[in-house]
Amino acid sequence: MRQTPANRSIPLWHWPTVDRERWLGAIQPSSIFDLKEGDLSQLAPITIEGIAHGYGQWLNWLHQEEPSLLLLRPADRATIERLRAYHSAMIGRGLADYTMASRIRSIAGALGAIEPGHDWSIIQLAADRVHREAKPKKAIGKILQPAADVLDFGFSLMESAIPGMNDLDAGGYGSLRFRDGLLIAFLILCPLRRRNLASLALGKGLEKQGGHWQIRIPGEETKSGREIYCRWPSLLDEALDEYLAVHRPALLARYPVRGPATEALWISRLGGKMTSHAIYETVCRRTEVEFGTAIYPHAFRHIAATTIATLAPEQTDLIMTILGHVSMRSSYKYYNKARTLGAAERMNGTRAKVRRALQNTWWPEQNLRSSG
Structure with missing residues (x-):
């Protein structure tokens, strides 16, 4: 897929300050006695990079829709209505089901680290459903x-x-x-x-x-x-x-x-x-x-x-x-x-x-x- 403004991922250093600082805190190495919410430090670097890339795509879509949305707190942006609209936008662009499932799953993973006090299981369940019902885009x-x-x-x-x-x-x-x-x-x-x-x-x-x-x-x-x-x-x-x-x-x-x-x-x-x-x-x-x-x-x-x-x-x-x-x-x-x-x-x-x-x-x- 060619890089276009619609499918680019906002890099970490351009994320809103709250998102970036909390994300960096969540991926910092910690000892086995540091029990912090949203800790991602034990994940493989390639997994962390993948989650960040998918979350950057979500932020980019929000920015394309309405730049002021990035001024909201991370949890306030991720309403069910906006997530539905994001899913519809991906369908409209012809993305494969597995790609959509991965992007939705990245949102759940990132928000779990950035806003650990919220229950994001509904987003994870939605991603699982898209993946379970996925049909290959190409034979x-x-x-x-x-x-x-x-x-x-x-x-x-x-x-x-x-x-x-x-x-x-x-x-x-x-x-x-x-x-x-x-x-x-x-x-x-x-x-x-x-x-x-x-x-x-x-x-x-x-x-x-x-x-x-x-x-x-x-x-x-x-x-x-x-x-x-x-x-x-x-x-x-x-x-x-x-x-x-x-x-x-x-x-x-x-x-x-x-x-x-x-x-x-x-x-x-x-x-x-x-x-x-x-x-x-x-x-x-x-x-x-x-x-x-x-x-x-x-x-x-x-x-x-x-x-x-x-x-x-x-x-x-x-x-x-x-x-x-x-x-x-x-x-x-x-x-x-x-x-x-x-x-x-x-x-x-x-x-x-x-x-x-x-x-x-x-x-x-x-x-x-x-x-x-």
Whole structure:
């Protein structure tokens, strides 16, 4: 979804003073003997960030409706009538049910910390109802593509971006194509969540050990709370070397910024770190041109899980590892999906190709694991 005034989130430092100060107090680390109402300090940082982002979207909607509403106390703004109007506005903008449930749940979570003396359970119950009755906005079967085809597309982008070929110069459109190809190929081989993907940086998240690049994301930064530790896909070793030696430096040099250069792995066309939203739009734009329908980053996780369920159904624990599921309940649906989508028939022609391409990347359990 493109950033527009209607869907932006007001950042924390622009929140009303009362909201900001109480929120900061609620997320401050506390000892086990500090029993304070609305304490969020024990939540994972990624969870706290998500709640703040959703609450910022609520504040933005209030500001769009009537700026003076932000002068009211937090509890006085969150009337049932306004919450109903907010829900109707989200429906009118065509947001997915799961997105609406998440935003409503964020309001309940934030208000529980900012105004702990109130009972906000009705908002949480409303979010639960929206989630329970949610219907997928897009038919996932129309989005999924064979893993081998997506991998081939990533490589074709990189191959067409070699400096000196097709008049594509390093640092120009050629480097952007190479970056996008590497990004797409990486996603099909190691489908991290978008936030974790955007956070990868040299020396932090991506480290070289024993001649190989390793990915290590601490548990406090993952949705499941478990550390992700895996080898960079060996199939992309040469591509990563090419990107780090030629294209990443060239992209950094396009628009030099003051101060030290970013250590982020994925560099934007403006020479800075790619945000998770920029990654989303880039992947969707590239795949829509190639396949006729956009494959959003989260769908790569479905492709990976469905591929394993189809080609290696005996490796049930591998889906849990790749997707970071805490239990098999979330993973079993991919076995059903593999059957109902006719994935086996669709992949007959690429079965051997997928096995060859993936067997040395994320298929072996020892190459990708989540630590408990």
